Amino acid sequence: MTGTILAAFGGIGLILLGMTIMTEGLRALAGDSLRRVLSRFTRNAFTGALTGAAITAAMQSSTAVTVTTVGLVGGGVLTFLQALGVIFGANVGTTVTGWLVAVLGFKFDLQTAMLPAVFAGALLRRYGRGKLAQAGFALAGFGLLFMGLGTLKDGLAGLEGLVTPDSLPDDGWTGRAMLMAIGAAMTVITQSSSAGVAAALVALHGGTIALPQAAALVIGMDVGTTASAALATLGGSTAMRRTGYAHVVLNLMTGIAAYLALDPLLDLARWISGDGGALALVAFHTGFNVAGVLLLLPFAGHFARLIERLVPERGPPLTVALDERLLSEPASAVDAAMMALKRIAMAQAELLADYLDRGAPVPGRGLYAPVGAALEAARLYIDRIGASGQDGRIHARHRAAMHALDHMLRLHNRLGQGPRIAALDEDAKLRRMASMLAAMARRAVDTDVFAPHAARLGRLRALYLSKRDAFRATTIEAAAHDLIATDAAILRLDAMRWLDRVAYHLWRIAVNFGEGPGASAPDPEDDGEA
Numbered sequence: 001m002t003g004t005i006l007a008a009f010g011g012i013g014l015i016l017l018g019m020t021i022m023t024e025g026l027r028a029l030a031g032d033s034l035r036r037v038l039s040r041f042t043r044n045a046f047t048g049a050l051t052g053a054a055i056t057a058a059m060q061s062s063t064a065v066t067v068t069t070v071g072l073v074g075g076g077v078l079t080f081l082q083a084l085g086v087i088f089g090a091n092v093g094t095t096v097t098g099w100l101v102a103v104l105g106f107k108f109d110l111q112t113a114m115l116p117a118v119f120a121g122a123l124l125r126r127y128g129r130g131k132l133a134q135a136g137f138a139l140a141g142f143g144l145l146f147m148g149l150g151t152l153k154d155g156l157a158g159l160e161g162l163v164t165p166d167s168l169p170d171d172g173w174t175g176r177a178m179l180m181a182i183g184a185a186m187t188v189i190t191q192s193s194s195a196g197v198a199a200a201l202v203a204l205h206g207g208t209i210a211l212p213q214a215a216a217l218v219i220g221m222d223v224g225t226t227a228s229a230a231l232a233t234l235g236g237s238t239a240m241r242r243t244g245y246a247h248v249v250l251n252l253m254t255g256i257a258a259y260l261a262l263d264p265l266l267d268l269a270r271w272i273s274g275d276g277g278a279l280a281l282v283a284f285h286t287g288f289n290v291a292g293v294l295l296l297l298p299f300a301g302h303f304a305r306l307i308e309r310l311v312p313e314r315g316p317p318l319t320v321a322l323d324e325r326l327l328s329e330p331a332s333a334v335d336a337a338m339m340a341l342k343r344i345a346m347a348q349a350e351l352l353a354d355y356l357d358r359g360a361p362v363p364g365r366g367l368y369a370p371v372g373a374a375l376e377a378a379r380l381y382i383d384r385i386g387a388s389g390q391d392g393r394i395h396a397r398h399r400a401a402m403h404a405l406d407h408m409l410r411l412h413n414r415l416g417q418g419p420r421i422a423a424l425d426e427d428a429k430l431r432r433m434a435s436m437l438a439a440m441a442r443r444a445v446d447t448d449v450f451a452p453h454a455a456r457l458g459r460l461r462a463l464y465l466s467k468r469d470a471f472r473a474t475t476i477e478a479a480a481h482d483l484i485a486t487d488a489a490i491l492r493l494d495a496m497r498w499l500d501r502v503a504y505h506l507w508r509i510a511v512n513f514g515e516g517p518g519a520s521a522p523d524p525e526d527d528g529e530a
Helices: 002-030 033-041 045-059 062-074 080-093 096-105 114-127 131-157 173-190 193-205 211-233 238-260 262-273 278-310 324-328 330-358 368-383 392-415 418-426 428-447 451-480 486-514
Strands: none
Touching: 002 045, 002 131, 002 193, 033 045, 033 062, 045 062, 045 080, 045 278, 062 080, 062 238, 062 324, 062 330, 080 238, 080 278, 096 131, 096 193, 096 278, 114 131, 131 193, 173 193, 173 211, 173 238, 193 211, 193 278, 211 238, 211 262, 211 278, 238 262, 238 278, 262 278, 324 330, 330 368, 330 392, 330 418, 330 428, 330 486, 368 392, 392 486, 418 428, 418 486, 428 451, 428 486, 451 486
């Protein structure tokens, strides 16, 4: 008896280990393609659901899809409504594990056959390089999954006659609620609804539980994922919390609906599968998740607004995208950093336009101090983004973020130079050039983007550069003839250099936000002055 129970627990452990290893291997194998596919094919909630279901089925991990989606929302690549569709689809994609178990695990004796797969996978992982090593990891995990399934089957076979459907809560409303609670507890303990579904399938196949009891367990397992989703939101960014709460609400709604409609859904599953056993259970599992998604998709916009009201933005608005949880995913962290930098740059453009329109800044007032604090937070965040595991595209974005940050820090220093800003109003030529820069800053604020204005900013900076020497000569000449005071002349020269440098920094910020071919190329005219 003890050996039987230990075998059952060992089987569940092997299933969990196999799924973890397989998911890690597939995730590493996919690299940045997961992000590219999500951002490319997610156009609305419906396409997001299809994409989320397909990727989750392939990756065997809704967590990986969810974390990547949160990063894309934080980075401004996806809207929350689009991300909501991906989360809906991920719920359906997780049910594919049950189909693998039902179709392959019970029709074929794979426990022994998978031993060579584990061996081959381990060798590839140990001696392979790059994608080959990751493929080996995934293969070893796949083998362990089915070895665990076989071990679990052997363990539960020893309980035949000792544990029967009559040993569990009966098939009434109260009994089903108790079974749902048991299923939810299993998911909370194992942190994997897929492992619980596999265990339920094995128990059903061995006659330990009846189909309605197994269905109630599976509903509870899906509901149990809300606990880990809710815990994952603690201390997270707004995007993380909204995604987590959306997952909670979705699973609770589909779980309650499946509980209330369990009998007709089971009848439909039996009819579709032509089977009253494992295939019917996985058909039921997939069916109620698909039904929940189909019912909610037409109201996805209303659902998104509800979640946004329940989970409002919190924290400093300029750095709300800087989610600590995303640092474990360099690509997502880079997107979050870029999003924060773009928000800060908009604030800097607004500050600049106000200063040029209204005169010198007043120390300690307005956005200047919050922008400085936000830049420091962004600097610390970017410093913590790991370089390992970055492919060329992610590395280029990381580098562009660092270039943009450098120019933004220098621009912030310039925005604190009140006397030079005030001097712009003392000369007609400086006033005209300052008004051009103010108009450009206003245009960026009005359109809420910087990158499209890179070419105009580049031309404006070139104009300033072409006029700088002539302005210097005429100003010094005027001072030499006592037309203006020497101190005033020097201050005007400083103001001209201020315009030139501010235009330069704005241009380079816009170029790096666009991440075009010249994003990291140094300007040959850059003298390095802050």
